[in-house]
Amino acid sequence: MNGYHDRIAWIDLGAGKIEIRPIDEGFAEAFIGGGNIGAAILAGMVGPDTDPLGPENPLIFMTGPFTATTVPQGSRHEVISLSPLTGVYGESNCGGSFGLQLKRSGHDGLVITGASENPVVIIVGSEGVRLSDASGLWGLDYYQSDDLLKEELGKGIVTAMIGPAGENMVPVACICHDGRHTRVAGRTGMGAVMGSKKLKGIAVLGGRGLDTPLADPEGLKKSTRAGTKGLQERLGPWAETGTPNAVQFFDRVGNLPISNWRGARAPEIAEKTTGAAIYGTIQVKRTGCKRCPVVCGRTVEVEDGPYATDGVIEGPEYETLALFGTNLMVDDVKAITKANEMCNRLGLDTISTGSIIAFANECYEKGVLTADDTGGLELGFGKPDVAIELIKLIAAADDKLGRALGRGVRKASEEFGGGSDQFAVQVKGLELPAHDPRFSWGQALSYATGNRGACHLTSLAGSYETGEDPVPELGYDEPHHGQSAGGKAEFTIKLQNLMNVLDSLVVCKFSMFRCGATVSQFLEWYNLVTGRGIDLDEFMEIGERGFTLKRMINNRRGITSKDDVLPPRMLTLDKVGEGVDLKVPDMKTMIADYYRRREWDTDGRPGSKSIRRLGLERWEQSAGV
Amino acid sequence: MTSLRVIWSPPLDKSMGKATEVELDQPVPLRDLLNSFREDEPELTQFIKLAPQDTRPRGIVVMRGSDMLELADQVGPGDRLEILVAIQGG
Secondary structure (H helix, E strand, C coil): CCCCCCCEEEEECCCCEEEEECCCHHHHHHHCCHHHHHHHHHHCCCCCCCCCCCCCCCEEEECCCCCCCCCCCCCCEEEEEECCCCCCEEEEEECCCHHHHHHHCCCCEEEEECCCCCCEEEEEECCEEEEEECCCCCCCCHHHHHHHHHHHHCCCCEEEECCHHHHCCCCCECEEECCCCCEEECHHHHHHHHHHCCEEEEEECCCCCCCCCCCCHHHHHHHHHHHHHHHHHHHHHHHCCCHHHHHHHHHHHCCCCCCCCCCCCCHHHHHHHCHHHHHCCCEEEEECCCCCCCCCEEEECCCCCCCCCCCCEECCCHHHHHHHCCCCCCCCHHHHHHHHHHHHHHCECHHHHHHHHHHHHHHHHCCCCCHHHHCCCCCCCCCHHHHHHHHHHHHHCCCHHHHHHHCCHHHHHHHHCCCHHHHCCEECCEECCCCCCCCCHHHHHHHHHCCCCCCHHHCCCCHHHHCCCCCHHHCCCCCCCCCCCCCHHHHHHHHHHHHHHHHHHCCCHHHHHHHCCCHHHHHHHHHHHHCCCCCHHHHHHHHHHHHHHHHHHHHHCCCCHHHCCCCHHHHHCCEEECCEEECCCCHHHHHHHHHHHHCECCCCCECHHHHHHCCCHHHHHHHCC | CCEEEEEECCCHHHHHCCEEEEECCCCEEHHHHHHHHHHHCHHHHHCCECCCCCCCCECEEEEECCEECCCCCEECCCCEEEEEECCCCC
16 A cells, blocks of 8 residues: 555554554555544544543554655654543644654554553664553653663663653643653644553654655655755745744734733744744754754753753744743743753643643732642742743642642642633643734634644645745635635635545645645645555545544533633733734634535524535434434 | 934844935835845845735835835835745744
């Protein structure tokens, strides 16, 4: 089967059994790979009452048909499971080199079930898959465990591991990859699922490995060579400072979170925490994911002082800079770098963790939390050292405050009361990333309807409301108006479907910034890799199928229209001041149009007509919806 | 007051300086103003792209106070515009 090794390793940690199973060809054609195949596997294994931290919840690592081919940026992978943070569909996309090495080992993915009694690591190579005792790693942070595993297995290995937060099953725990060049499957608490299985990590052995079977190797090589050149030309200037430079731009237009989403602007802080502030101070050199010609990352080092790092490490990206910067009113890029390093070592998602700390600060400010609750720690905005202490508390989960915060702002607000639900900024339990839905009504609609909750990558709508050359193949030749409900549902649906396709191919979504790569190219490469000859409509329908299946999983878990809502702050507080005047989005109009176009009923369930059209009947039956 | 002031954000300020004063007798469409900048400074063409059918700027955002301007919007004497390169992050 071109594009695949047709081998998924099913690993039952409870029984210690490993079995290789093929991917059904019809499955591959219907869902492509990555998140979509992961969702299809998950849908067959979980029900309404499955405990996300129970042994029956599988943890799935998936690559796609582009992985380990000449398609640029084909080194990523997806992690799929039920989320312990949200209780519904969980998925996280990660760069680095783990996906590339996993595919080169001759495996398209791993489905991990059950739970081990003692800590283990899974070791994957072209010779096979085995389990190894990890008692000596349990309790160590990610850097330490990665170092030790490399000492044992060789420097060429690539790891996916949890830190203490994952071991403690903190629902905002992430899975870290690639050692000190840390790349993270950050969102939806996949690290906690790994910890619940007593699985410290996965190591993929190095080496040249196996080539991915291709339908037209020469055609692909020729086409991807041109595509790589285009990516370098169009994204090169952006990559010089990468995502961090968005801080100042987003501050000016009103897209940046300020003081737990209360403020309108913070230009002085933005100037001190943007990409240029890193470039001139702590940046060591540019880095990138394997097989990526863009190279948008950077290593950094804080050599001395209170925020000194453990040598040269991967630097913070935009989300971390925003959520630990202006959202906490912290203007010290070295302190933010330290917070980023702490999160990576302890294994916490920086988006959720930064948001949780902002929420805790506001709780303290409003008297919902007092010094009695915090053990004397005086929470507050503009206090980086307090933020770092809270990171430790959340990861350790050994006191009441740390445990409450680690469950995310939705559950913490339920526990704290005092009206704190009014400023718990989340959707379906997932904290908002650093893209303001009052600036981008496409993001607003996508946050509300996204399958994993408030996720900017579900549609990336904000980028197509200000970007260059949006998506001509989908009928959008110029940016869509950000603060307008007209046509927004159709725009958002198309983008959500497209992003589902990209998550099934498992490519980097940033490649589409400035039209670095286009939908037409992805389609061409898919046909060259697999030998299929599908057209754009069929391609996009695969995205719709995946999105709808994930919605069906969520319906099964109790999600209805009542959950497709923005948090109160985003529905009541206009963002006004210093050249920003953004109204709360018109959700009622957009949601009604969205449901109609998705062919969902008023309760937010896909209708039988669309389920049949998409060929999802078997999941409908097993779903019991 | 007959001049319009344009503030250039990085990296546009490298070629245009921090600010430009433009003498105008009467309001003109934003498209015309941007076109005149492109003609005067060809380096801007890599950032400011204008196709005939466009209604909104691509790759840049033009702010007048809290308004994000469209290409047909009139700009004129006394206005203070900020031209920003749309930088994406995520």
